[in-house]
Amino acid sequence: MSAYRLSNGGLIDRSKPIDFKFDGKPLQGFAGDTLASALLANDKLLVGRSFKYHRPRGLLTAGAAEPNALVTLGQDGRTETNTRATMVELHHGLEARSQNRWPSLDHDIGAINGMLSPFLGAGFYYKTFMWPAAFWEKLYEPIIRKAAGLGRASYVPDPDTYEKSWAHCDLLIIGAGPTGLAAALTAARSKARVILVDEGSMLGGSLLCETTEINDQPAAEFAAQAIVELSAAENVQILKRTTVVGAYDDNVFGALERVQKHVSVIDDNKPVERFWRISAKQAILATGAEERPLVFGGNDRPGMMMAGAMRTYLNRFAVAPGKQVAIFSNGPSGWQTARDLEANGVDVVAIVTPETASNKSYQGKARIIANAVIAGTSGEKRLKGLTIRHIGSGSEETLACDALGMSGGWSPIVHLACHRGDKPKWSDAHAAFLPPAPRDGLIAAGGAAGTYSLAACLQDGGTLAAEALDNLGHSVSRAEFSTQQDEKAEMPAPFWYVKAPKGKAFVDFQNDVHLKDLGLAVREGYDHVELAKRYTTNGMATDQGKLSNVNAIGILAEATGTSPDVVGTTTFRPFYTPVSFGALTGSHIGAHFHPTRVSPLFKWAEKHGARFVETGLWHRSSWFPKEGESDWRESVDREAKTVRSHAGICDVSTLGKIEIFGSDAAEFINRVYCNGFLKLPVGKARYGLMLREDGFIYDDGTTSRLGENHFFMTTTTAFAAGVLTHLECCSQVLWPDLDVRLVSVSDQWAQMAIAGPNARKILAEIVDEDISDAAFPFLAAREVGLSGGQIKGRLFRISFSGELAFELAVPAGYGEAVADAILSLGEDHGITPYGTEALNVLRIEKGHVTHAEINGTVTPGDLGFGRMVSAKKPDFIGRVMLQREGLQATDRLRLVGIRPLDPAESFVSGSHILDVDAAPTGANDLGHVTSSCFSPHLGHTIGLAMVKHGPELIGEEIVIWNGLKQQSIRGVLCEPVFVDPKGEKLHA
């Protein structure tokens, strides 16, 4: 036994014991503990195995930077790997498992890597697994991947919910330590809207861990009182358990709130995590500073930790780290730790410091060994002793101890100030990198700015908050604080590493990077800080070098004979600490991955048994199986045949619909389509072909003239949003002088196609007006009354199926009633509902194109629409570029029909067209099938294809090659109209 719980003190509640398990073993802690403090209180010094050498590791910190104590929490879908034990609040039933060990933490086979370590230095993988090249993908990578990694993620879906939210404030304060609280108290007394964010479950930061006093109160009590005041202030929003993980342009910050990561029973109505986007006018970075480890031989044994972390365990959690504690410190932190240990009756065996003089304010019992370093340590799964080397004489002595607190000075936590690309600046006076100059109202204060004394931090927080609020025009009254005499926080020169260490001197604990690795990187030419990082992996993985980067920079600087200033830092990028994918996804998962658009005829189709297909955001009815039909093709064949023999009704509501008004509306439409529209009469529809400015077809549809200055345009379903945006660009940007206004009415109308020889008979029963061929000829488009003037609709005589057909639009809410009425009125006329599959068959049979053909690489000429392109119009989108030689070339892929030579054979879209004698290779490709289906009218597969010289090859035999299945069949190119080539049915 070495670590133990103190009998009194700390901010834990001894009346509330909490049961938890570590690697299956039942243990107990108290309310207020973290998993880390509870493990330490139970003398569990060994909490993990290191990444590469599988070395036994213990707690190094008490906070967010913890590199060693990574555990897996939860079961199945709630499995959470690589969780820092220092950040987990202890709660009933918590089960934690150690990682990166097999079969157990105590007996880990992988530790053999430690013995192989002479061969596993930096660059080992790069050098060893280079040849033969073919082995990399098949052999080396899978093995390395299997051996690497920390925790193992679960494949079971996460049952919990996550969400995102926006927040807005005048002043964002990041961190609720002394600086942040001082800023918040000052800000609370203004009218400004303040958000105070802290990653901990209790606000107070270092105040919870130190034995100082503010306003004659113990620091923790002062913090508690401040929280009472802040919680009562209406203008202050406090976000606990929330880490600001990213700083983005325009002072937008990303913050992860752990809403239910500390509870035993999760409330399903609440998210477990919430990702905030906080838009702040001003922000104060009060994130404090990170204590730097010292780099010496065997500096990673369980029982060693940061001196500040030791104070946290001692003062906040009432846990003594050992019975015989040694300190190794450069700077004042170690001395304070010795004082706090002794105050709690813990024996401090020695204070070792490379500084030449003792700390004047220390008056404890510990033996002070100045001008000395620790050269090596002993002990396997827990620390047993130290080898101390006197710098002057070089003589060494050993010392027994069971814990060591170390401090190499402090590094301001500048990450968020650097996320937008600004670099921190090295300061010799502070022996640290300081944040870059303030930007857009984001300013660092207190420890984050290199200010270390408590009085100065309190002062800095208040001053900067007052300035920020003043900038925003708020009047403020400053909160004032008195503190005990502050130890002058003078930083000694940095002490980067102990020379000639005995054993590995770790720089990056998480990635097992040690001193020699960095030396090797420099010798091999990877001395640039970004290269050294990649070569050695220093500063990678979940902790991103929070503890190791500055030491590595110092070591590189010494090795290259420069200064940390010259070496510089690697790039700081979001996120500051890891963020779960769940939080980034928010509520947009599963059925809510994207919104679902519901056609006004969705429920109608559902009622009639439709099967649906997802097309973009829509779920479109794709076929309507009848009882006894077991195969989709059976239903589709029946639907298509019924439309051609009797009648069918199909939901086409998903087409984009745009209402266009204005005295220049006709001119506008004339410019956005390549064919003419100026002379389109009122009451008529016309097919329009819309080009992009580069001459290729963008979209097609029909546009009807409902009035002199009023048009109704339809677009394809897929391009509805794109066409609207394009037209808005044309009217607002290209031709703002044209008097034209346009608006989407896609959702106002339920639109249905009624097609087939009986279509007119059926519609005549519900449409009030005369719709005979004479009164309502092909391409007529007019408003009509329905069922005795009950409602108004719009009727268009247009056809995608090639049959006598109409499209009827009615106000969306009436869609179901009207479609049902048409079905029942049409019953005697043999009507059937049909879906997009039958629609596709009908249009391929007629050679009508869709985006399967209009894929962004075809011109009007390619589709046989060359003559539609107006030669008279002075201007339209795409006119000039369409004339390019390449777009007018005769050997372009052009539209033809295609059928199998043997009607018993079939082919699929995407198949390639080859000459009969050509070898089946891509080089011999003449074109490809764009659409194909089984034609129930012809009794065999048909298709549309884009083929070089296609129309000139009609009647020729070719090969249809399916390269994926290595199948070839003989086919014949034909006219792309398979049914009613003269269009007699259409005009019936």
Next chain:
Amino acid sequence: MASLITCPHCGVRPKEEFTIRGDASVTRPSPEADGEVWHAYVHLRDNPRGLHKEYWHHTSGCRRWLVVTRDTVSHDVIDVSDAGALA
């Protein structure tokens, strides 16, 4: 890239509400202009370091096309105005 854009019609909005079309410094040539001019208009774009003018469409807002002048290095937005010169 900016996080927030101040739409002259709608106020401060997140970039997610907008669709970016790219270079706003090009002008559609006259229909009589020769092929090279059209080629440049349709295909050639600068990728400036520093000040850049772009068309942004406030798709989930007022649906107006805007001209955003921003700095591609500092990400500062210098100006946002209506592309059709609507105040």
Next chain:
Amino acid sequence: MLEVQLSAKPALFGAAEGLFGTKDASTAGIVLTASTQSTILQVLSPPGATGVAEKLQAWVGAEGAGLRPNGPGNWFVVCDAQPPRESLEALSKTLEGRAELLDQSHGRTRIKVSGPKVTQMLAKGTAIDLREHQFAPGQSAPTLFGHISAQLTRVSPENFEILVLSSFALSLWDSLIVMGREFGIQAHC
């Protein structure tokens, strides 16, 4: 000709109803209501037209309707019920030559969201700063709500209205229930 009775179904027909996240309606922090009988008109005017906003303001004032500016020269007029025909004709007449009037009663769906937690809940969807002095009662703005574009209006401090494309109404309704569950939400349409 057969006698057929045509009746309309709102886009939110069959949407989820009841209490979510609470068993007691009196504790619900959010109330979600569909306003299915609304008349919704869209008004489009050329950029140069003057006086349109004033004329609309006068008409909605007299009619007890709401005006929702949707962008330059673009408004929605919302009425809880079908306004009298003469009144609509009068509106149409006063706008003649200045603006087009378009029926969007079926194209848009009006959802009312209210309750003491309403701004907290709506912040999960929109980036608009909903603090009362930033987005005051009477203010209305088109915005992105989650992944759906919608027109958000603050009717009074704790009462908001969302005007959404009808095809998205069900999807939005479901999202709102998810967002409101933690506060307890009562939904009826």
